[in-house]
Amino acid sequence: MHKNDVEWDVENERLRDVLKEIKKQFDEKRNMKEKFKQDTIETQKEMWQNVGALSISNGLDQIAEFMTFTDMIKTQKRSYEFTRKLQEKYEKMLLSPYFGRMDFLENGESRAEKYYIGISNLINDHYDFLVYDWRAPVCSMFYDYEIGEANYICPDGIIDGKLTLKRQYKINNGKLEYMFDSNLKIDDEILQDILGKSTDNNKMKTIITTIQREQNKVIRNEKYKNLIVQGPAGSGKTSIALHRIAYLLYKHRDKITSKNIVIFSPNEIFNDYISNVLPQLGEDNMNQTTFKDYMHKVLGSELIKEDYCAMMEYILTSKGNLAYQSRIENIKYKSSMEFIDVLKQYVAYIEKMDKNFKDIIVRDRLVLSSKDLQALFLKDYRQLPLKRRLQKIRARILFLLEPYEKQMIEELASELEDSGSYVDQVEIMERSKSMIKNEMENIYHEISRMTEFDLVDMYKKLFEKLEFFIEDSNTEYYKKMDKIKSYTLDNLNAGRLNYEEQPPLLYLKGALGDLPKTSEIKYVIIDEAQDYTPLQYEIFYQLFQHADITILGDLNQSINPFMNLGNYHSISQIFPENNTLIINLTKSYRSTMEITQFSRKLLNKKISDEYVERSGEEPLILGFSTEGNIKERIIEDIKLYKEKGYKSIGIITRTAKEAEEVYRSLKDKIHVKAIMRDDDEYVSDTLVIPSYLAKGLEFDVVLIYNAGNENYCCEEDRLLLYTACTRALHVLCIYYSGKITPLLEES
Numbered sequence: 175m176h177k178n179d180v181e182w183d184v185e186n187e188r189l190r191d192v193l194k195e196i197k198k199q200f201d202e203k204r205n206m207k208e209k210f211k212q213d214t215i216e217t218q219k220e221m222w223q224n225v226g227a228l229s230i231s232n233g234l235d236q237i238a239e240f241m242t243f244t245d246m247i248k249t250q251k252r253s254y255e256f257t258r259k260l261q262e263k264y265e266k267m268l269l270s271p272y273f274g275r276m277d278f279l280e281n282g283e284s285r286a287e288k289y290y291i292g293i294s295n296l297i298n299d300h301y302d303f304l305v306y307d308w309r310a311p312v313c314s315m316f317y318d319y320e321i322g323e324a325n326y327i328c329p330d331g332i333i334d335g336k337l338t339l340k341r342q343y344k345i346n347n348g349k350l351e352y353m354f355d356s357n358l359k360i361d362d363e364i365l366q367d368i369l370g371k372s373t374d375n376n377k378m379k380t381i382i383t384t385i386q387r388e389q390n391k392v393i394r395n396e397k398y399k400n401l402i403v404q405g406p407a408g409s410g411k412t413s414i415a416l417h418r419i420a421y422l423l424y425k426h427r428d429k430i431t432s433k434n435i436v437i438f439s440p441n442e443i444f445n446d447y448i449s450n451v452l453p454q455l456g457e458d459n460m461n462q463t464t465f466k467d468y469m470h471k472v473l474g475s476e477l478i479k480e481d482y483c484a485m486m487e488y489i490l491t492s493k494g495n496l497a498y499q500s501r502i503e504n505i506k507y508k509s510s511m512e513f514i515d516v517l518k519q520y521v522a523y524i525e526k527m528d529k530n531f532k533d534i535i536v537r538d539r540l541v542l543s544s545k546d547l548q549a550l551f552l553k554d555y556r557q558l559p560l561k562r563r564l565q566k567i568r569a570r571i572l573f574l575l576e577p578y579e580k581q582m583i584e585e586l587a588s589e590l591e592d593s594g595s596y597v598d599q600v601e602i603m604e605r606s607k608s609m610i611k612n613e614m615e616n617i618y619h620e621i622s623r624m625t626e627f628d629l630v631d632m633y634k635k636l637f638e639k640l641e642f643f644i645e646d647s648n649t650e651y652y653k654k655m656d657k658i659k660s661y662t663l664d665n666l667n668a669g670r671l672n673y674e675e676q677p678p679l680l681y682l683k684g685a686l687g688d689l690p691k692t693s694e695i696k697y698v699i700i701d702e703a704q705d706y707t708p709l710q711y712e713i714f715y716q717l718f719q720h721a722d723i724t725i726l727g728d729l730n731q732s733i734n735p736f737m738n739l740g741n742y743h744s745i746s747q748i749f750p751e752n753n754t755l756i757i758n759l760t761k762s763y764r765s766t767m768e769i770t771q772f773s774r775k776l777l778n779k780k781i782s783d784e785y786v787e788r789s790g791e792e793p794l795i796l797g798f799s800t801e802g803n804i805k806e807r808i809i810e811d812i813k814l815y816k817e818k819g820y821k822s823i824g825i826i827t828r829t830a831k832e833a834e835e836v837y838r839s840l841k842d843k844i845h846v847k848a849i850m851r852d853d854d855e856y857v858s859d860t861l862v863i864p865s866y867l868a869k870g871l872e873f874d875v876v877l878i879y880n881a882g883n884e885n886y887c888c889e890e891d892r893l894l895l896y897t898a899c900t901r902a903l904h905v906l907c908i909y910y911s912g913k914i915t916p917l918l919e920e921s
């Protein structure tokens with residue numbers, strides 16, 4: 175729209191008014207914030223003056239007064255925090271108060287209402303909405319409809335009408351830079367403009383101005399408890415996940431906070447990478463964790479636990495090892511649906527197993543018979559998981575033992591008193607307690623034996639009689655059973671817990687009722703869902719039965735060829751069908767069309783998903799005689815692309831070992847950083863990173879280090895290479911030494 179148009183002036187005038195109102199509210203909040211801060215300081219001073227040093231000898235009144243002060247301080251601090259957040263929100267709005275407008279003529283009304291849409295609501299003293307939060311029900315029409323008939327759902331039901339105008343604004347630092355009316359949906363031109371830019375700080379950004387209809391459907395979907403979202407590389411799955419969290423925090427703001435939401439990310443680097451989005455949207459970050467972190471915390475520290483990266487390195491680098499094939503078979507088996515069945519059979523067996531209860535006898539008096547204990551275990555507490563049952567049995571025994579023990583202590587105390595050796599009553603009591611404790615030691619030991627279990631020992635026992643729990647002996651794995659048994663037991667006996675053994679162990683722990691409660695979590699988001707096995711989904715389901723779960727992934731990006739989801743059918747069996755919706759995203763946004771077309775050819779199958787038609791350079795494939803030549807060329811190319819203005823450059827190697835070697839060669843010649851481990855901190859820079867840690871991230875320029883046939887040699891490497899290529903926004907260069915990988919020869 176031209177700057178000399180009347181509309182341009184009208185909009186500018188409105189913008190001035192809105193900014194004035196924001197500034198007013200900003201100042202109010204700043205003053206309030208200062209006042210709360212001052213009040214807190216005053217209250218603290220008053221408390222020390224009135225209460226002074228707290229001492230029990232000053233009586234209960236002083237404690238009560240102290241509590242009143244601390245409550246007051248807590249309330250003042252909360253108010254301060256709340257106002258500080260509002261002030262921050264207005265600060266953001268002063269820079270860009272809104273990005274869109276729609277005029278909606280509701281059926282039965284004579285005049286269309288104007289809705290200006292921004293990151294947050296802005297209401298003036300007359301209760302007029304000057305800006306609507308993008309998450310408000312009415313704003314869904316901005317994302318869902320073009321000009322013409324439209325409707326939205328609000329608490330009163332469906333509201334029908336017509337969109338008569340859709341306008342977009344670019345407001346920067348409080349200045350209207352441009353605006354235009356869009357008759358079409360928020361179309362590719364704008365997306366091309368947004369996506370065409372070089373990333374500034376390269377952390378993930380919000381997409382509220384251009385959320386697409388299919389994405390909006392996922393963000394706002396609350397009809398189903400569980401959502402499974404499959405979408406190609408760059409289709410916005412992570413963006414959607416984070417915007418969905420912002421939406422839920424807004425919609426249920428009186429019931430939940432960010433503490434009630436958890437996102438499972440593939441690693442810490444990714445956690446870091448996505449950590450800006452919610453704060454940009456004016457919300458606190460949710461709990462961010464990784465499956466490995468959770469698992470390692472819960473499994474404790476007795477065994478040497480391998481982490482995910484170490485397993486990936488083993489898979490990618492140890493093909494020549496003698497034990498490689500046994501390990502791969504082990505990984506495949508432990509990740510299979512068959513093994514889930516075995517674990518379930520085993521849990522059922524343990525729950526019914528004779529616990530070898532013994533009579534509880536104290537000084538020839540029967541406190542509880544083994545038969546009674548067995549009945550408690552198998553009948554009374556039958557419905558409870560093993561751990562709870564044993565806890566209850568223990569509590570029952572201790573409850574019945576207490577009077578016996580008390581009587582024994584009293585009897586002994588009176589004997590000691592009569593003996594005349596002691597005069598001090600306190601000493602007599604202490605002595606009696608300690609002597610009875612010694613006498614009871616064996617009984618307590620026996621109680622512990624009967625009511626505790628050792629998880630790893632239990633897991634070992636499963637492998638001692640594995641065939642007993644296998645229902646079908648006609649499977650591929652059945653024939654390899656002996657090898658799997660001995661491989662597992664050898665490792666466990668040596669105190670080593672390979673990564674593939676950890677989810678089964680965690681499952682067992684959960685099924686036996688020994689995992690910490692997670693009832694405060696109401697929403698769970700699982701990103702990069704393709705890299706979890708069905709067993710891990712069993713664990714998620716078991717852990718978060720009361721939460722709504724959103725799962726987002728892309729099967730084509732399964733970086734681990736032996737330990738992955740495989741297909742969505744396997745999880746649709748875990749999550750009840752009537753509560754679960756599978757949604758397919760069909761468009762990619764990240765890469766230029768040349769990079770997208772090139773990467774998809776790598777998949778060697780027909781892909782009908784769309785992509786934003788943003789044009790760039792054709793991907794380059796460059797062959798060299800030695801790896802040294804590759805490095806020389808990479809140094810030149812980094813300089814070249816930096817000069818061209820690209821900010822983030824990812825040099826993606828196949829493994830961490832290779833990343834380390836490349837980093838060492840480059841670091842003294844050019845500015846470059848490296849990520850080698852999954853808990854390294856994310857840095858947006860020129861970065862050397864192994865392929866499996868680059869998943870989920872994106873770079874302006876991706877340089878694939880050595881796609882030679884020795885590095886990416888076989889089918890198992892296909893998805894890894896695809897995932898690495900799809901990290902590129904604008905430029906993709908693939909270097910190789912010797913012969914090129916057969917995976918690229920076909921494409």
Ligand SMILES: Nc1ncnc2c1ncn2[C@@H]1O[C@H](COP(=O)(O)OP(=O)(O)OP(=O)(O)O)[C@@H](O)[C@H]1O
Pocket residue numbers: 365368369379380381384385386389405406407408409410411412413414728731763764869870871872900
């Ligand atoms: N509606 C949109 N408007 C603008 N940019 C978008 C939109 N959707 C996605 N993007 C951009 O596309 C890129 C990819 O998004 P995101 O990382 O969320 O996709 P993904 O599906 O999780 O990717 P992958 O599976 O490949 O890791 C990001 O730069 C994101 O900002």
